[in-house]
Amino acid sequence: MTAPMQTAPVAGRTLIEVRGVAKRYTGGTLALDGINLSIAEGEFLSLLGPSGCGKSTLLRLIAGLGQPSSGSIEWPRATYDVAGEPERGIGFVFQEPTLLPWGTVFDNVFLPLRLAGQRRRDAEGAVLDAIEKVGLAGFVKAYPRQLSGGMRMRVSIARALVKRPKVLLMDEPFAALDEITRMRLNDDLLELWAGRGWTVLFVTHSVYESVYLSSRIALMGARPGHIRELIGVGAPYPRDENFRISADYNEYCRITSAALRGAMAGKGGDL
Amino acid sequence: MNDDQRALPIGVRIGVPVVLGVLVIALWEVLVWWLAVPKFVLPAPSLIFKSLTTDYPSLLLSLWITLRITLMAFFIALGLGVALAVLSAQSRLIEISIFPYAVILQVTPVVAIAPLILIWVGLEHVDRALLILATIVAFFPILSNTTLGLKSVDHNLRDLFQLYGATRWQRLRYLQLPAALPYLLGGMKISGGLALIGAVVAEFVAGSGNGAGLAWRIVESANRLNIPRMFAALLMLSVLGIFIFLLMAGLQNLLLRRWHESAMQRER
Numbered sequence: 001m002t003a004p005m006q007t008a009p010v011a012g013r014t015l016i017e018v019r020g021v022a023k024r025y026t027g028g029t030l031a032l033d034g035i036n037l038s039i040a041e042g043e044f045l046s047l048l049g050p051s052g053c054g055k056s057t058l059l060r061l062i063a064g065l066g067q068p069s070s071g072s073i074e075w076p077r078a079t080y081d082v083a084g085e086p087e088r089g090i091g092f093v094f095q096e097p098t099l100l101p102w103g104t105v106f107d108n109v110f111l112p113l114r115l116a117g118q119r120r121r122d123a124e125g126a127v128l129d130a131i132e133k134v135g136l137a138g139f140v141k142a143y144p145r146q147l148s149g150g151m152r153m154r155v156s157i158a159r160a161l162v163k164r165p166k167v168l169l170m171d172e173p174f175a176a177l178d179e180i181t182r183m184r185l186n187d188d189l190l191e192l193w194a195g196r197g198w199t200v201l202f203v204t205h206s207v208y209e210s211v212y213l214s215s216r217i218a219l220m221g222a223r224p225g226h227i228r229e230l231i232g233v234g235a236p237y238p239r240d241e242n243f244r245i246s247a248d249y250n251e252y253c254r255i256t257s258a259a260l261r262g263a264m265a266g267k268g269g270d271l
Numbered sequence: 272m273n274d275d276q277r278a279l280p281i282g283v284r285i286g287v288p289v290v291l292g293v294l295v296i297a298l299w300e301v302l303v304w305w306l307a308v309p310k311f312v313l314p315a316p317s318l319i320f321k322s323l324t325t326d327y328p329s330l331l332l333s334l335w336i337t338l339r340i341t342l343m344a345f346f347i348a349l350g351l352g353v354a355l356a357v358l359s360a361q362s363r364l365i366e367i368s369i370f371p372y373a374v375i376l377q378v379t380p381v382v383a384i385a386p387l388i389l390i391w392v393g394l395e396h397v398d399r400a401l402l403i404l405a406t407i408v409a410f411f412p413i414l415s416n417t418t419l420g421l422k423s424v425d426h427n428l429r430d431l432f433q434l435y436g437a438t439r440w441q442r443l444r445y446l447q448l449p450a451a452l453p454y455l456l457g458g459m460k461i462s463g464g465l466a467l468i469g470a471v472v473a474e475f476v477a478g479s480g481n482g483a484g485l486a487w488r489i490v491e492s493a494n495r496l497n498i499p500r501m502f503a504a505l506l507m508l509s510v511l512g513i514f515i516f517l518l519m520a521g522l523q524n525l526l527l528r529r530w531h532e533s534a535m536q537r538e539r
């Protein structure tokens with residue numbers, strides 16, 4: 001593995017503007033209220049908060065899966081299609097791998113291109129490239145059932161990458177994995193992020209993970225879901241094992257943990 | 272199927288039932304001879320076999336007639352069932368309009384509607400009536416299983432397709448149909464057997480068309496007290512049924528073994 005130049009993101013232009021968003025589900029649950037957030041091009045932003053505070057809901061709204069009850073989510077830099085939908089160009093990684101069980105690794109990674117009307121032969125290069133990026137070159141013809149949980153997650157990541165999205169939305173992608181695999185995938189993700197100039201929105205439960213990865217953390221509280229605090233993680237990239245054991249890292253974790261405890265004990269918290 | 276069965280070698284799984292069958296047949300032969308059972312009550316296996324060899328031209332023809340109706344009914348039911356299921360997956364309105372009638376067709380005993388169908392198609396077209404009746408019997412499992420299958424798509428996968436702007440056709444082709452395949456194959460397994468049952472029952476009720484199917488042979492043999500031939504016809508029917516079942520099971524295994532829980536051989 002060659003050490004790529006990971007650069008701290010330049011505070012880029014605004015890519016996504018979330019304005020006063022509230023979401024009430026038909027059951028009556030007010031999942032989000034008064035969310036204001038602007039996401040800059042090239043940043044690595046984590047959404048951190050207690051279970052049920054609306055992280056997944058916010059991520060799905062940003063992806064265009066469902067409409068906010070009030071407020072708006074704008075993509076100032078995107079072109080709009082005939083239906084008035086912004087062409088977001090996102091890759092989405094669900095909490096579960098969400099693979100087609102009847103398709104091989106190749107079929108699964110090929111899916112976004114197939115849906116865009118590409119032919120198998122034309123897409124082959126891009127697909128194999130994405131598979132290789134996540135380290136599954138030897139498993140092109142394997143079926144999801146033949147893979148371990150971590151490998152399936154990587155297929156899902158390769159699928160999100162294959163269309164070279166500008167924005168990657170990830171909903172607790174590594175939550176179900178063991179610590180070692182998780183750390184390795186964290187490193188892989190950072191490396192890919194640095195190499196591609198993406199914007200990443202990353203949902204997590206873990207303070208340590210969010211500090212390690214993010215350039216900024218949006219700390220959320222529950223009932224109704226709201227953003228309590230934005231924490232900038234100033235530590236420079238590239239980040240690696242040394243960062244994990246540094247005093248800086250510890251300090252950021254301490255601050256973030258304290259803020260999270262505040263969020264959970266705060267108004268309307270349920271723990 | 273439990274794990275113990277899975278673990279048994281194929282030779283044992285086939286060998287044991289075969290040995291048991293041979294033993295039962297031998298016992299049957301001996302008992303019939305020993306107790307001097309009249310052959311119009313229970314013929315000896317050897318007699319059935321003899322009848323099978325001497326009457327085989329007519330029996331084989333009947334087998335073919337029954338088989339043809341069974342196959343045609345099965346394929347029509349398959350096409351119709353899948354088409355209607357796909358249609359009702361497109362809109363809730365279509366689904367709620369179709370389903371009650373499918374249920375009515377399913378719950379009304381085929382024996383009861385046979386005379387009506389026979390009158391509708393005309394008494395000179397008995398084979399059409401047989402085909403319709405067998406199709407009605409075979410149709411429902413395909414429709415209801417496929418409908419269920421098309422609906423039981425993982426929600427996240429559905430979202431994924433929406434994210435990538437999949438068209439209705441793409442969603443059907445790459446998501447819903449493959450997801451429905453295990454359900455469809457389960458339906459086909461039931462339906463194949465039902466098509467045969469339908470073809471036989473319909474022939475009992477409606478009579479035979481241009482040529483006599485196996486059901487007719489059975490009725491005829493009974494009337495003439497030719498019980499060995501009746502057994503021979505019965506034997507053919509069960510063999511046909513088993514054959515259809517095995518074919519469906521084989522197809523299921525072939526199509527699903529790579530990815531579906533039901534057909535996977537799990538290594539541990």
Ligand SMILES: Nc1ncnc2c1ncn2[C@@H]1O[C@H](COP(=O)(O)OP(=O)(O)OP(=O)(O)O)[C@@H](O)[C@H]1O
Binds near residue numbers: 026030050052054
């Ligand atoms: N489809 C839905 N219908 C009704 N209510 C929902 C739905 N999805 C989520 N909710 C409610 O919205 C609130 C926020 O849910 P959400 O899944 O966004 O939380 P989360 O922060 O992602 O939690 P977790 O960390 O446990 O995944 C919860 O109270 C939940 O009950």
Ligand SMILES: [Mg+2]
Binds near residue numbers: 055
């Ligand atoms: Mg969630």
